[in-house]
Amino acid sequence: MGKVYVFDHPLIQHKLTYIRDVKTGTKEFRELVDEVATLMAFEITRDMPLEDVKVETPVTTANAKMLAGKKLGIVPILRAGIGMVDGILKLIPAAKVGHIGLYRDPETLQPVEYYVKLPADVEERDFIVVDPMLATGGSAVEAINSLKKRGGKNIKFMCLIAAPEGVDALQAAHPDVDIYIAALDEKLNDHGYIVPGLGDAGDRLFGTK
Numbered sequence: 001m002g003k004v005y006v007f008d009h010p011l012i013q014h015k016l017t018y019i020r021d022v023k024t025g026t027k028e029f030r031e032l033v034d035e036v037a038t039l040m041a042f043e044i045t046r047d048m049p050l051e052d053v054k055v056e057t058p059v060t061t062a063n064a065k066m067l068a069g070k071k072l073g074i075v076p077i078l079r080a081g082i083g084m085v086d087g088i089l090k091l092i093p094a095a096k097v098g099h100i101g102l103y104r105d106p107e108t109l110q111p112v113e114y115y116v117k118l119p120a121d122v123e124e125r126d127f128i129v130v131d132p133m134l135a136t137g138g139s140a141v142e143a144i145n146s147l148k149k150r151g152g153k154n155i156k157f158m159c160l161i162a163a164p165e166g167v168d169a170l171q172a173a174h175p176d177v178d179i180y181i182a183a184l185d186e187k188l189n190d191h192g193y194i195v196p197g198l199g200d201a202g203d204r205l206f207g208t209k
């Protein structure tokens with residue numbers, strides 16, 4: 001069963017409160033999502049492998065560490081996942097970015113895939129799939145299906161807000177995937193929106209409503 005990590009760092013919780021606030025406009029919303037993504041990336045990369053290296057300091061040769069192995073792949077679920085990418089790239093600028101385009105049909109709530117473009121050497125990379133919202137879990141499950149079908153293996157899922165229903169669905173479909181969230185909310189409403197949530201993440205990021 002995939003583990004669930006809830007990031008209760010005070011800075012993340014403080015910024016998330018402004019993200020939820022209906023009075024927060026598009027510009028500020030986008031900046032806050034970017035900042036929280038950076039803070040979450042700091043935590044989520046805690047187990048990245050290191051290798052021993054030597055470096056010449058102005059004084060002597062030092063035994064030091066550098067990140068080892070293949071570069072990381074970040075895969076936002078379009079559209080709203082895009083809002084979290086730059087915040088992660090600030091810490092890991094060498095990461096490659098893949099894209100999986102999915103929208104949730106408003107009637108059936110089922111994900112519909114419309115675009116996939118992944119970095120080369122999918123089999124050898126570690127991936128973080130990102131999307132601000134994990135509601136029914138349908139989009140995250142489908143995006144990870146798509147990534148695995150193309151060879152993706154070591155996958156983490158990162159989001160801002162999750163509903164218990166989404167966590168259950170993702171754990172059931174992908175027990176090998178750990179889930180990293182800033183807040184676990186109460187429930188879904190009749191339209192599949194997270195309660196209390198933040199509304200429609202894509203619309204708030206891109207000002208489309």
Ligand SMILES: O=P(O)(O)OC[C@H]1O[C@H](OP(=O)(O)OP(=O)(O)O)[C@H](O)[C@@H]1O
Nearest residue numbers: 078079080103104135136137138139202
């Ligand atoms: O867990 P689920 O029930 O699948 O819902 C979550 C999905 O819904 C939202 O995307 P949306 O379909 O609104 O697309 P958008 O990002 O293009 O707005 C959100 O960004 C997730 O991808």
Ligand SMILES: O=c1cc[nH]c(=O)[nH]1
Nearest residue numbers: 135193194199200201
């Ligand atoms: O609450 C929700 C659920 C799905 N998608 C969103 O953007 N918000």
Ligand SMILES: [Mg+2]
Nearest residue numbers: 200201202203
């Ligand atoms: Mg949307």
